[in-house]
Amino acid sequence: MTRAGWIRLFLIAAALCLLEAACRLGYVSRDAVIPPTVMLQGTWRAIASEEIRADVLLTLQNVLLSLGLSLVAGTAGGLLLHRTPRLRRALDPLLASYYAVPTFVFYPLFIVLFGLNRWPLVAIGFLFAVVAVIINTLDGLARIPRALVRTAAVMRLTRAQYFVHIILPAAAPWLFTGAKFAVAYSFIGVIAGEFVVSGAGMGHAIAFAYNSFDNRMMYGLIVLLFVLVGGINTLLWTWERRLYARLAGR
Amino acid sequence: MPALQDADPLVAMERTGRRDTPRLDLALLVVGLVILWQAGTFLLGREALPSPLTTLAKLATIVGDEDFPRHAWETGRAFLTALVIALLAGLAAGLALGASRLSGEVAEPVLTALYSIPKITLYPVILLLFGLGISAKIAFGVIHGIIPVILFTMNAVRNIRPVYLRSARAMRLTTAQTAATIIVPAALPEIVSGFRIGFALTLLGTLIGEMFASQRGIGYMLVKAMETSDTATVMALALLLVVFATLSSAALLWLDRRLRRHALTS
Numbered sequence: 095m096t097r098a099g100w101i102r103l104f105l106i107a108a109a110l111c112l113l114e115a116a117c118r119l120g121y122v123s124r125d126a127v128i129p130p131t132v133m134l135q136g137t138w139r140a141i142a143s144e145e146i147r148a149d150v151l152l153t154l155q156n157v158l159l160s161l162g163l164s165l166v167a168g169t170a171g172g173l174l175l176h177r178t179p180r181l182r183r184a185l186d187p188l189l190a191s192y193y194a195v196p197t198f199v200f201y202p203l204f205i206v207l208f209g210l211n212r213w214p215l216v217a218i219g220f221l222f223a224v225v226a227v228i229i230n231t232l233d234g235l236a237r238i239p240r241a242l243v244r245t246a247a248v249m250r251l252t253r254a255q256y257f258v259h260i261i262l263p264a265a266a267p268w269l270f271t272g273a274k275f276a277v278a279y280s281f282i283g284v285i286a287g288e289f290v291v292s293g294a295g296m297g298h299a300i301a302f303a304y305n306s307f308d309n310r311m312m313y314g315l316i317v318l319l320f321v322l323v324g325g326i327n328t329l330l331w332t333w334e335r336r337l338y339a340r341l342a343g344r
Numbered sequence: 345m346p347a348l349q350d351a352d353p354l355v356a357m358e359r360t361g362r363r364d365t366p367r368l369d370l371a372l373l374v375v376g377l378v379i380l381w382q383a384g385t386f387l388l389g390r391e392a393l394p395s396p397l398t399t400l401a402k403l404a405t406i407v408g409d410e411d412f413p414r415h416a417w418e419t420g421r422a423f424l425t426a427l428v429i430a431l432l433a434g435l436a437a438g439l440a441l442g443a444s445r446l447s448g449e450v451a452e453p454v455l456t457a458l459y460s461i462p463k464i465t466l467y468p469v470i471l472l473l474f475g476l477g478i479s480a481k482i483a484f485g486v487i488h489g490i491i492p493v494i495l496f497t498m499n500a501v502r503n504i505r506p507v508y509l510r511s512a513r514a515m516r517l518t519t520a521q522t523a524a525t526i527i528v529p530a531a532l533p534e535i536v537s538g539f540r541i542g543f544a545l546t547l548l549g550t551l552i553g554e555m556f557a558s559q560r561g562i563g564y565m566l567v568k569a570m571e572t573s574d575t576a577t578v579m580a581l582a583l584l585l586v587v588f589a590t591l592s593s594a595a596l597l598w599l600d601r602r603l604r605r606h607a608l609t610s
């Protein structure tokens with residue numbers, strides 16, 4: 095590990111110890127924050143409970159569905175917009191302000207549209223993630239080196255060949271970044287939806303624990319969620335770095 | 345390799361959409377959206393998706409209501425306070441972290457991780473710490489908006505051309521002078537990009553905070569309308585927010601582009 099990595103680890107550990115001490119010594123009200131070790135006990139209780147495991151599974155399925163849909167639709171949308179520059183220019187200001195609108199206000203509309211099942215939540219996650227994918231796809235497409243485009247023309251590549259051999263490799267870094275954002279935003283969308291309006295899933299479990307004053311379970315679930323999201327993100331970052339190292343090495 | 349900053353959906357825009365949007369196309373787009381909306385109303389029924397006209401009429405009633413200024417002021421006050429805190433604190437933290445390479449390296453992964461977690465789950469913690477009321481809303485807005493401001497400022501400071509800093513040293517500027525006359529002007533375009541994202545996310549955070557932690561404000565009106573399935577009110581408020589967010593974002597985008605062009609030509 096690098097020096098910065100060690101310092102980071104040390105600082106985080108120190109902060110956790112401080113929090114532990116502050117809670118144990120009564121500087122922080124036990125009703126507001128509980129010691130980190132007690133949070134971990136809560137996490138353990140959450141993992142052990144079958145009900146919570148079902149909630150976690152449901153959330154993960156919804157995130158996966160919204161992720162898959164947003165990747166497909168976002169890439170397709172990006173390709174389409176790239177080919178119609180006029181529409182794309184007109185859409186620019188809307189895309190740029192897109193994330194300021196709390197998407198989940200449209201939940202009631204989705205319930206009418208899809209019924210009371212998982213699809214309204216998937217739709218919220220999808221709406222949150224798809225625009226990030228579109229924007230990154232557009233960005234990647236705009237940055238394909240002109241030399242590559244000309245080479246492809248000289249070699250008379252078919253459209254499919256052009257897509258596989260030129261577009262995908264050249265735009266890969268941006269497509270990957272889009273995917274990374276899509277993971278984070280799908281999680282945010284689905285959890286937010288569950289939190290506000292749904293009756294199942296991790297977001298709902300946290301809200302439920304809060305409303306029933308079960309601080310241990312609530313913090314335990316928050317820790318579990320952060321570990322889950324953080325773990326997935328770290329995996330993606332590491333994978334991405336390896337991918338670049340390999341591309342650069344060629 | 346695109347860093348978070350290069351690839352953030354909100355920032356990627358000003359790089360790729362360099363030419364200003366022609367007014368005619370924008371008008372056509374709005375007309376197209378209204379037609380789509382109207383078609384949706386026909387398909388789903390008035391109850392599910394009120395038509396554009398109904399929504400506008402509803403919006404006029406809401407804005408004309410005597411309670412509305414109170415709600416709007418409540419939201420505006422919380423949003424502005426949160427925005428000022430997020431921008432100033434984020435700017436200070438970003439400058440400090442950007443000036444020292446090691447502390448930046450230590451902090452960046454933590455900040456990026458915080459950026460991507462669903463912060464809505466922290467709402468019970470915020471409520472327990474701040475209690476019900478305006479401070480919880482402000483805190484919620486700040487935790488949403490501050491991280492992008494820090495990350496952008498930090499990276500902007502890091503990417504300042506070393507020759508500028510060397511000249512500052514040659515002229516024996518103090519730290520405060522260097523920050524005011526060299527670092528902030530050189531990093532301004534990126535800082536404004538960070539402000540833009542910070543603006544959008546602070547608004548989102550404040551509204552979410554209001555949906556749970558308040559008895560007043562636009563977020564509260566929204567959540568009440570959602571509970572009673574009053575779709576006309578939901579659509580009217582959503583329209584109001586979309587218009588406000590789009591207009592302010594367009595204004596900041598315009599400022600952003602001007603600063604960048606200025607930075608390129610000078």
